[in-house]
Amino acid sequence: MIRLIDVKKVYDNGTEALKGISFSIEDGEFAFLVGPSGSGKSTVIKLLTGEIVPTSGRVMVNGFSMGRISDKQIPYMRRTIGVIFQDFRLITNKTVWDNLSLAMRAVGASPREIKARIPYVLELVGLKGKEQSLPDQLSGGEQQRVAIARALVNNPSTIVADEPTGNLDPARSLEIMTLLERINALGTTVVVVTHEKGLVNHFDKRVITINAGMVAGDAMGRYEVAR
Numbered sequence: 001m002i003r004l005i006d007v008k009k010v011y012d013n014g015t016e017a018l019k020g021i022s023f024s025i026e027d028g029e030f031a032f033l034v035g036p037s038g039s040g041k042s043t044v045i046k047l048l049t050g051e052i053v054p055t056s057g058r059v060m061v062n063g064f065s066m067g068r069i070s071d072k073q074i075p076y077m078r079r080t081i082g083v084i085f086q087d088f089r090l091i092t093n094k095t096v097w098d099n100l101s102l103a104m105r106a107v108g109a110s111p112r113e114i115k116a117r118i119p120y121v122l123e124l125v126g127l128k129g130k131e132q133s134l135p136d137q138l139s140g141g142e143q144q145r146v147a148i149a150r151a152l153v154n155n156p157s158t159i160v161a162d163e164p165t166g167n168l169d170p171a172r173s174l175e176i177m178t179l180l181e182r183i184n185a186l187g188t189t190v191v192v193v194t195h196e197k198g199l200v201n202h203f204d205k206r207v208i209t210i211n212a213g214m215v216a217g218d219a220m221g222r223y224e225v226a227r
């Protein structure tokens with residue numbers, strides 16, 4: 001479960017990115033996080049992944065308290081969460097298989113586990129047969145599928161995606177969002193930051209709106225522009 005309680009984030013240069021936000025996302029939920037540019041969405045994502053810590057308030061992710069987490073606990077917390085970015089962030093000189101196996105080896109998976117798991121996730125994301133491709137031999141949509149496979153490979157309970165369709169055309173964007181919906185239906189909690197109103201409104205999901213570092217809306221189904 002994800003829980004933010006009165007979270008404030010002030011960056012070193014004095015920017016008040018979050019001004020006291022609270023919300024919870026239950027296990028198995030799918031939530032869109034929307035809002036204008038600079039409203040604080042990526043800051044929320046970075047708090048969830050442990051890249052930054054809150055200035056005040058509490059951030060709980062899958063039982064870990066992110067403000068107080070010890071260095072020793074961080075790898076265990078990270079295993080519970082798979083992260084997807086706009087720019088894919090694949091290792092460009094490694095094959096699809098190697099991108100995924102490296103992610104598994106990083107958490108101590110055995111060769112046997114790797115051999116069993118990678119075909120399963122590649123099938124799930126629709127990339128069977130692409131094991132030996134290099135990222136730049138794939139389309140943008142396919143590269144994002146590899147990134148989703150990598151995020152899933154260690155079986156996290158939660159997937160967090162920061163503008164996952166930002167570099168894709170509308171048809172590819174819809175496919176990627178549909179894939180995330182399917183992954184959610186299989187039991188994984190999914191949190192997606194996006195600007196794309198049309199895409200959000202295509203899916204009947206929870207929409208949390210951030211505006212100027214505050215929660216400006218939290219409702220099912222529609223991306224309403226904050227006033």
Ligand SMILES: Nc1ncnc2c1ncn2[C@@H]1O[C@H](COP(=O)(O)OP(=O)(O)OP(=O)(O)O)[C@@H](O)[C@H]1O
Nearest residue numbers: 011012013015017036037038039040041042043044
């Ligand atoms: N490392 C940083 N240091 C200082 N200020 C930052 C830093 N990162 C973000 N900010 C500021 O914090 C505020 C929120 O930024 P954030 O990236 O969370 O917004 P966002 O909603 O994700 O925006 P976008 O949709 O444009 O990606 C902005 O005013 C931004 O300039």
